Amino acid sequence: MLNLEYFQSLFGQESTEIRCRKVLDEISPAINRLFEGFIEQTGISLGNEYYIRNYDMTLSTTYHDSRNPTNAEKKKNSDIGKKYFVGLYRKVDEKEHNIFTLELNGFSELLLIHTDINLLPFWAWVKNESINMVLESIPSPYEIFTGWKEKDIIPKDELVSFVKGCVKSRKRPWFQVGRSLPLEAQIDEDTLVKHLFEVWENLSLFRTYLNDEINTSKRANEALGILASARSIKETELMGREYNLEITSLEDYKSNGKRQAFHLYDSDQLLTKGFLYYFEHHEKFSPFQTIMIQIEGHNHIFTNVREILGQGTKQWWITKSFTTHNLDNHQVMSEAMGLLNRHGIEAKGNEYRVGSFDNESRLFIEGNDQVKKNFIDAALLFAHASRKLELPSEEVSGSIEDIDKDTEPGISEDLEPNFRIEEIFQSILDSQFTFSKGIIRDLHLNLTALDDKHFVLLSGISGTGKTQLCRLYANAVYGLEYESENPYFTIIPVRPDWTDASALFGYYSSFEKRYVKTEFLEVILNALKEREKPHFILLDEMNLARVEYYLSDYLSAVESRKEIPLHQDNLITDIPKKILIPPNVYLLGTINVDETTHTISDKVLDRAFVMTLSDVDFETFWDKADQELKVLLEREFFLLKKLHNILLEFDLHFGYRTMNEMLQKLYANLQFPDDFQMDSLEALDRVISEKVLTKIRGDERVSDMLGKIEEWLKENLSSSSISLQHVERMQKELDYYGATQFWR
Structure with a gap:
C-alpha cells in the first residue's frame, strides 16, 4: 500500500536537505520498484534504445549541495524535491524522448501517468494538418497538461491556438498527455499498476503517432547529414x-x-x-x-x-x-x-x-x-x-530596380526586438567571435538599465572586437546573424573635422534653400516613427574629433528631454523644426587611444557607461578557429600566444584581429607550392615584424619589455631574424636617445 498523503507531506518539507533525503529514501524505492515491474510486464526490452530514468540524480546532487556550507544558502529555497518521477525513454540519434512517465507532483498535489513531450511534435502535427487525428487518439477522459511545477490543463479545442501562440512568442513549453489522480489518501500497488496499464493501453495510438514523428525526424536528419557531408x-x-x-x-x-x-x-x-x-x-x-x-x-x-x-x-x-x-x-x-x-x-x-x-x-x-x-x-x-549580388555576365537579364526584401514564405514578418539576456548571450556565443559572458552581460546592463538613456562607450586596444560586439548585440536583439543586414543598426564613422552638432543633425542650407540631412538624423526620424523598435547607432572611433563639440546637443536633449531646434523654414516639410530624442535610440561609441585621438571630457563620461575591452581570451579564440588551420598552425599559435603574454605585462598586447590576421597569412603561406613557400619560422618572423613590433614606441619604460622580447626571439627564431634586428636597433636607440619607436 502506498501512502500518497504521506508522500505529499514529504514534498511539503521546508528544508531542502531533509526533503531530498526523505524522497530518496522513502518515495524513490517504492515508485521505482513498481514502475520497473510494470515495464517488465509490457515486454519492452531495455538496452541502448529504451531505458528507464528517474529523478534520483538531481535529488542526490541537491541533497549533497545543501549540506555543503558553500552552497547551502543557495539551496535553501530550492524547489527540488517537491516532485518525483520515473519514466521510460527512447534514445534516437543521441536525443532522448520520453515514452511513458509516472510522476508524483507535490506542487499540484497530483499523481500523473503521462507521456512527456516538448512543443516540436505538436507544432509539427499542426503544421502538417494531422493534429486532429492526434488529438482524437487521446481518449476523452485524458488531458493535456503543461508546466514543470503547477500543472495547467489545456483543453483539446484550444491546443492549436495555444501552440501557435507559443511559436509566435518563441516559448517552448513541455506537455504531458495522460491522466491524473489526487495525491491523497492511500492507493494499493496493484491498483496503481492497473492504472499504469490502462493509460499505457489507451495511449497506444498516441504513442504510435509520436514514434512516427520521432522516426520521420530521424530520417530527415539523415538526409540533412548527407547534404552537409x-x-x-x-x-x-x-x-x-x-x-x-x-x-x-x-x-x-x-x-x-x-x-x-x-x-x-x-x-x-x-x-x-x-x-x-x-x-x-x-x-x-x-x-x-x-x-x-x-x-x-x-x-x-x-x-x-x-x-x-x-x-x-x-x-x-x-x-x-x-x-x-x-x-x-x-x-x-x-x-x-x-x-x-x-x-x-x-x-x-x-x-x-x-x-x-x-x-x-x-x-x-x-x-x-x-x-x-x-x-x-x-x-x-x-x-x-534580386540585385543583392551582381555576377559578371554578358547576358542581359532585364532591368529591375533594387529589391527591398527577398524572403521565403513566412520569413517576411517584421523584425521583433527581444531583450532577453539568455537569447542574446546564446546568439553572441554561437558567433565566430570571442566574448566572455561578463562582457556581454555588462554591455546588456549598460544599454538597458536606464529606461530613457542608452549610451555606452567601448574603449580598449585595437582588435579586441569593439565594433563587432556592438553589431553582434544589435543583431541578437532582432534575432539576426552577425552577417545579416539589420535595418535598425547603423554604423557612422566619425570624422576629425566634426566640430559642431551639424555633423549629426545636419543643417539648413540658405544657398540651396533646403535642409541637408545626415545618416544620424535619418535614424532619429525613423526611431520617432517606430517607437516600439530599438534603433542602434554606433559612432565608430568617436574621439577622432572632440566628442563634446559634436555630441553636446544630443547629450543635453537626452538628459533634459527637451527638443533640439533644427531650422525655422516653414517651407521645409520633410524635416521638423525641432526634434526630440526618443528613448528607443541606443547610442554606442568606440574609442581608441593614441596620438591621433582626443581625450573624452567629463561632461561626456558622466553621461555614459564606459567599458574597457582589453582582455583577450585566445583559448576560446583557438577553440573556434577552423580545424584545418589549427592542425597546421598549432606551434605558431602557441609561440604567438607566448609573445602576447610578454607584451601583456606592459599593457602593449595585441587583440583578436592581429592574431587572426597573422594566422591567416601563415595559413595562406602554407597553401603555396613548395618552391614558393617561406619556411614556417621565417613566415612567423615576418608577421611578428609586420603586425606586432610596428606598434612599439616609448621611453625607458619599454626597456624591460624590449629585453624580454629580444630574449624570446633568440630562443624561438634564428639569430638573423628581421624581428630581432628591429628589436636590437630599438634597444640601441633607447640607450642613446632615451626614446625609440619601430619606425625610423
Whole structure:
C-alpha cells in the first residue's frame, strides 16, 4: 500500500536537505520498484534504445549541495524535491524522448501517468494538418497538461491556438498527455499498476503517432547529414563564367542545427560568402528539418527536407517567392526562373527542382554533390536576380530596380526586438567571435538599465572586437546573424573635422534653400516613427574629433528631454523644426587611444557607461578557429600566444584581429607550392615584424619589455631574424636617445 498523503507531506518539507533525503529514501524505492515491474510486464526490452530514468540524480546532487556550507544558502529555497518521477525513454540519434512517465507532483498535489513531450511534435502535427487525428487518439477522459511545477490543463479545442501562440512568442513549453489522480489518501500497488496499464493501453495510438514523428525526424536528419557531408564541389559556372567554390567544414550552430560557409571566387578574388544552414527545426518558422541558404545577409532558400521522404523516388520541388514593397514581383520571378532553366535547374512557375531522392537507398540519384551544388547555384542566381549580388555576365537579364526584401514564405514578418539576456548571450556565443559572458552581460546592463538613456562607450586596444560586439548585440536583439543586414543598426564613422552638432543633425542650407540631412538624423526620424523598435547607432572611433563639440546637443536633449531646434523654414516639410530624442535610440561609441585621438571630457563620461575591452581570451579564440588551420598552425599559435603574454605585462598586447590576421597569412603561406613557400619560422618572423613590433614606441619604460622580447626571439627564431634586428636597433636607440619607436 502506498501512502500518497504521506508522500505529499514529504514534498511539503521546508528544508531542502531533509526533503531530498526523505524522497530518496522513502518515495524513490517504492515508485521505482513498481514502475520497473510494470515495464517488465509490457515486454519492452531495455538496452541502448529504451531505458528507464528517474529523478534520483538531481535529488542526490541537491541533497549533497545543501549540506555543503558553500552552497547551502543557495539551496535553501530550492524547489527540488517537491516532485518525483520515473519514466521510460527512447534514445534516437543521441536525443532522448520520453515514452511513458509516472510522476508524483507535490506542487499540484497530483499523481500523473503521462507521456512527456516538448512543443516540436505538436507544432509539427499542426503544421502538417494531422493534429486532429492526434488529438482524437487521446481518449476523452485524458488531458493535456503543461508546466514543470503547477500543472495547467489545456483543453483539446484550444491546443492549436495555444501552440501557435507559443511559436509566435518563441516559448517552448513541455506537455504531458495522460491522466491524473489526487495525491491523497492511500492507493494499493496493484491498483496503481492497473492504472499504469490502462493509460499505457489507451495511449497506444498516441504513442504510435509520436514514434512516427520521432522516426520521420530521424530520417530527415539523415538526409540533412548527407547534404552537409558533401564537400568535394570545387567549381561552378554561372552566367557563362567559371568560378572556384570553397565549402568549409561543418560547425555547430546554436542548439538546433549546424552550418557551413561557402566562398565564391573569381580566380583569387572573393566575390561573396554565403552560409548553408541545416536546422533540426527553425525556432521561428518551421518545426521540420530545414535547409536555409543565406547570401549577402539575405535568405534566398528556405525549404523543408521532409518533402522528399516517403515511398520510392521523390522529386525535390521547392516553392520560391520574392516579396517587395515597390517592384513588379512577377518580373523578378520570371527572370530568376529563367536563369535557373538556363543553368540546368528545372523550373516552372514559381517552383524549381534541385534533385531526386531515393527513399530505398536514402541517397540522391543525381549524386549528393550535384544536389548540393544545385542548392548553392540556385541561391546565387536568386541573389543575382534580386540585385543583392551582381555576377559578371554578358547576358542581359532585364532591368529591375533594387529589391527591398527577398524572403521565403513566412520569413517576411517584421523584425521583433527581444531583450532577453539568455537569447542574446546564446546568439553572441554561437558567433565566430570571442566574448566572455561578463562582457556581454555588462554591455546588456549598460544599454538597458536606464529606461530613457542608452549610451555606452567601448574603449580598449585595437582588435579586441569593439565594433563587432556592438553589431553582434544589435543583431541578437532582432534575432539576426552577425552577417545579416539589420535595418535598425547603423554604423557612422566619425570624422576629425566634426566640430559642431551639424555633423549629426545636419543643417539648413540658405544657398540651396533646403535642409541637408545626415545618416544620424535619418535614424532619429525613423526611431520617432517606430517607437516600439530599438534603433542602434554606433559612432565608430568617436574621439577622432572632440566628442563634446559634436555630441553636446544630443547629450543635453537626452538628459533634459527637451527638443533640439533644427531650422525655422516653414517651407521645409520633410524635416521638423525641432526634434526630440526618443528613448528607443541606443547610442554606442568606440574609442581608441593614441596620438591621433582626443581625450573624452567629463561632461561626456558622466553621461555614459564606459567599458574597457582589453582582455583577450585566445583559448576560446583557438577553440573556434577552423580545424584545418589549427592542425597546421598549432606551434605558431602557441609561440604567438607566448609573445602576447610578454607584451601583456606592459599593457602593449595585441587583440583578436592581429592574431587572426597573422594566422591567416601563415595559413595562406602554407597553401603555396613548395618552391614558393617561406619556411614556417621565417613566415612567423615576418608577421611578428609586420603586425606586432610596428606598434612599439616609448621611453625607458619599454626597456624591460624590449629585453624580454629580444630574449624570446633568440630562443624561438634564428639569430638573423628581421624581428630581432628591429628589436636590437630599438634597444640601441633607447640607450642613446632615451626614446625609440619601430619606425625610423
